[in-house]
Amino acid sequence: MAGSVARGTREKILEACRRKLEEQGADVGMGEIAKAAGVSRQAVYLHFANRAELLVATARHADMAANVDELLSASRGAPDGVSRLLAYLDAWAQLVPQIYPVARALLAMKETDASAGAAWTDRMAAQRHGCQAAIDALEKDGHLVAGLSNRAAVDSLWTLMSVRNYEHWVMDCGWTVEAYRDELKRIASAAFIKAG
């Protein structure tokens, strides 16, 4: 059974996978990952049924290491809707560079592999929940901009915060992460917070 194998090798593979994704990009093969982990290629298949499953597991593993939940839920303590939204964006900007390499690999795989696509959707559901909570807090305080439904605001904030937009601003346009963070907050403020 795959679940009963030792834990050491599994973690070695997951960390090697994450490392290779950072160093080399999304097109690393199973053989390279195995080699980086110091195990045989078949050992990888003893722990993960296929490449998509390995990438998903690596994403979860990296999430744990980066304290994703903790960071993203810190904004819950904000005193009002506006500061909560801004704190959420701050946390996201701090987080996204860490998860980007793995996220990119999952996104690439999503194009061809249905199971990877489903895994990505699951992963992003958490982010959407955070957006929902931030918009709800804003609406409750009466600071959500007029003429915008709750759902539309959530979708748009979610879009604005997408990994693809981080990629576009930081990788394609060459912005620093700080500039990305500030622009994210500026646009979100202008687009979602009622003036005055």
Next chain:
Amino acid sequence: MAGSVARGTREKILEACRRKLEEQGADVGMGEIAKAAGVSRQAVYLHFANRAELLVATARHADMAANVDELLSASRGAPDGVSRLLAYLDAWAQLVPQIYPVARALLAMKETDASAGAAWTDRMAAQRHGCQAAIDALEKDGHLVAGLSNRAAVDSLWTLMSVRNYEHWVMDCGWTVEAYRDELKRIASAAFIKAG
């Protein structure tokens, strides 16, 4: 080629490629495309050195068919910076559903193939130019929002208008193209146009 009544093989391949990308998504193979065009797989390689080159040529071909340049340059006739920006976004929203299937294939290929990435960058340079012109017009009229450099505004508008954001709003969130267009204009207005 003069006097030939039938469409050239090259065009048959390009149109078959575009059709298959629309029907089947970004993971169509060379054999399938050849079959759809009614030619042998090798005939494709006589016209296009590799898959990346075929996709790039298909993108250009689809651009021609969709009158991309004409549509996107229509906003140049706008009387002021604000209406020019909005007209540009209108044109883009009208255009992007047409180019999306091919764009998606190019984007997918960009992840692994360097030449496809370069081709995509070239393709997107035109869009960036349009953003630059729109922001310039806005700035010239004194309607560019305060505290934002010209370059930052161009990059952000460019990011906002990315194919990925269209994908996220329309495919992932299920918005109509009209809702996408209106939200694009709303956010751009809030983020780039000086109030008052």
Next chain:
DNA sequence: CGTTACCTTGACATCATGTCAAGTGATTTT
């Protein structure tokens, strides 16, 4: 008639994923 351009057929090399079978060495079970 022969050349040329374009296309076809089919074989082949390469490379990645994923499967299968047999074997090894250490630890545990009996």
Next chain:
DNA sequence: AAAATCACTTGACATGATGTCAAGGTAACG
């Protein structure tokens, strides 16, 4: 102590994609 089990290794194999190569067919055109 013998046997079984676990985690992994080795190496072969199937599959399917891209891309290459060689040889041949056919219609237009000189």
